[in-house]
Amino acid sequence: MKTQGEYAPGTYENHFGSWSTALREAGFEPMQEYQVPSEQILEEITRLATESGEPPTSAEMREQGQYSVTVAQNHFGSWNEALKAAGYNPRKRMQVPDEELLEEISRLTDELGKVPTAKEMSANGEFSxxxxxxxxxxxxxAVRAAGYEPVGRPAGPDHHNWKEQPVHEWREYGDNWDQQRQKALERDDYTCQTPGCEWTQDAHREAFKRGLHVHHIRPLSAFGADENEVDFEQANCLENLVTVCAEHHHLWERASPLRLDTR
Known part of the structure; x- marks a missing residue:
């Protein structure tokens, strides 16, 4: 579908919840790739390597392989690990042109039906x-250079992620903020608590040039009209704090004062 169809698989996933459900709605029974033995995936990698004379890239697997890259990643953790399991060293390209890197963002956007996150690029893209x-x-x-708006970064009132901000700006989080923030990070094992997210502190610093965020589940405005009236002891209690990443912080802001389900 992604190479020959008019619409990307992500479009069907958005409409029906999954590609398998879309196939069933159309009267077909989907192939269960998760039932493919790992040995068959390794054999397919070997076949492609034999035909081309070098280990296949993830893009070549998508275009020429019998199975999707995703099923290989599910079995082995990543495409490179699948190559290693098949007895090959991943091909390293020292200087990929900018245009090719940006085209991969566009390709993955079409495949997923949304702008990919950095982790989705590493998991599903040709490059990390x-x-x-x-x-x-x-x-x-990089996402902006490819012509897209990064996930979780509202660009203004016309953007679908835009949320009107309060008229006041909080400049102080209270004398106990640094201590409570550190306790929240330690309690959450320095990992984003959004369901399904696995951003760690180190990976987040590398990708976003800053550490994970600590979010107030109930906003400061719920504890006082302005900075001089806020009860920071209550506002900064651990039960009101949660560790989140830059990509998902806006989801928690939208849910406030409710709490998203955590792991």
């Missing part, structure tokens, strides 16, 4: 997120 960070000094800048 690291060359983008080195080349554009950050994943978000």
């Amino acid at each position: 997120h690291k060359p983008y960070i080195r080349r554009w000094n950050g994943w978000q800048a």
Whole structure:
């Protein structure tokens, strides 16, 4: 579908919840790739390597392989690990042109039906997120260079993620903020608590040039009209704090004062 169809698989996933559901709605029974033995995936990698004379890239697997890259990643953790399991060393390209890197963002956007995050690029793209960070000094800048708006970064009132901000700006989080923030990070094991997200402190610093965020579940405005009236002891209690990443912080802001389900 992604190479010959008019619409990207992500379009069907957005409409029906999954590609398999879309196939069933159309009267077909989907192939269960997760049932493919790992040995068959390794055999397919070997076949492609034999035909081309070198280990296949993830793009070549998508275009010429019998199975998707995703099923290989599910079995082995990543495409490179699948290559190693098949007895090959991943091909290293020292200087990928900017245009090719940006085209991969566009391709993955079409495949997923949304702008990819840095982790999704590393998991599903031909390249990891690291060359983008080195080349554009950050994943978000690379996404913008490709002509897209990064996930979780509202661009103004016309953007679908826009949320009107309060008229006041909080400049102080209270004398106990640094201590409570550190306790929240330690409690959450320095990992974003959004369901399904696995951003760690080190990876977040590399991708976003800053550490993970600590979010107030109930906003400061719920504890006082202005900075002089806020009860920071209550506002900064651990039960009101949660560790989140830059990509998902806006989701928590939108849910406030409710709490998203955490792991």
